[in-house]
Amino acid sequence: xxxxxxxxxxxxxxxxxxxxxxxxxxxxxxxxxxxxxxxxxxxxxxxxxxxxxxxxxxxxxxxxx
Numbered sequence: 001x002x003x004x005x006x007x008x009x010x011x012x013x014x015x016x017x018x019x020x021x022x023x024x025x026x027x028x029x030x031x032x033x034x035x036x037x038x039x040x041x042x043x044x045x046x047x048x049x050x051x052x053x054x055x056x057x058x059x060x061x062x063x064x065x
Contacts, residue, residue: 021027 018027022029
């Protein structure tokens with residue numbers, strides 16, 4: 001199974017769980033208003049993942065030769 005597929009699967013699972021928690025009142029919508037201000041951290045996380053995967057791919061290519 002590809003890494004891309006695993007990542008997207010985890011994203012959908014997490015989003016689904018969060019939506020269910022909102023629907024059952026376990027998490028209030030006012031909580032989301034405060035966390036929404038931190039959306040730029042998503043870009044930071046994506047950058048970190050891309051850097052981490054980029055270095056790993058070079059190591060794998062070097063081992064194959």
